Amino acid sequence: MTLPVRIDFVSDVVCPWCALGAIALEQAIANLAGEVAVELTFKPFELNPDMPAEGEHAVRHMMRKYGRSAEEVASRNEMVIARGKVIGLQFDLEKRSHFYNTFDAHRLLLWTAGEGRQVALKKILLKAYFTDGQNPSDHETLVRLAGEAKLSTTRAREILATGEFANEVRELESFYLERGINSVPAMVLNGRELVSGSQSVKEYEQIIRQMARESATA
Numbered sequence: 111m112t113l114p115v116r117i118d119f120v121s122d123v124v125c126p127w128c129a130l131g132a133i134a135l136e137q138a139i140a141n142l143a144g145e146v147a148v149e150l151t152f153k154p155f156e157l158n159p160d161m162p163a164e165g166e167h168a169v170r171h172m173m174r175k176y177g178r179s180a181e182e183v184a185s186r187n188e189m190v191i192a193r194g195k196v197i198g199l200q201f202d203l204e205k206r207s208h209f210y211n212t213f214d215a216h217r218l219l220l221w222t223a224g225e226g227r228q229v230a231l232k233k234i235l236l237k238a239y240f241t242d243g244q245n246p247s248d249h250e251t252l253v254r255l256a257g258e259a260k261l262s263t264t265r266a267r268e269i270l271a272t273g274e275f276a277n278e279v280r281e282l283e284s285f286y287l288e289r290g291i292n293s294v295p296a297m298v299l300n301g302r303e304l305v306s307g308s309q310s311v312k313e314y315e316q317i318i319r320q321m322a323r324e325s326a327t328a
Contacts, residue, residue: 113322131308138314165208205243
């Protein structure tokens, strides 16, 4: 019997640890196919909700926001790159030169949840930013990436040109902040079990399998 588990994955598209977690989680879910049926939804979180349109240089941003030296930033970047290689996620942190505002990307992701293409768009957004160095706040970029995810570019352009899904994104962000989620990635299983931080593929498998068993015996 295949056991069901619902996962809400709270993350941002410019967060490297979220990218690592999202890809590892996807692989874990694939490995559990036939054993656990996972319903995965990505929920919005903005690392930098006040980021201006032009963004901020990534190294200077990390130094300013977290008080790190340039050497410390470089060391953490090397760690991210190494972890990415393990799961087949290529980080090109020279191309990814800036941090950007991600509010509009989250609006599109919320729309795609109802279109059945959210996981596909999330993966495309992560690659576009971390591997190709593209700007996830640029509307033309977002429309093109929506097309790559086999979504209607006309509808994507309409959403971006208006405030559609803006209130819903803000409400979800407030919901998770009010429940103590102030760093990402964070994963909520079956609406009750919180797992913080980026995990390995094997760790995600163990977590999901355990939740499925607990739900089956509840």
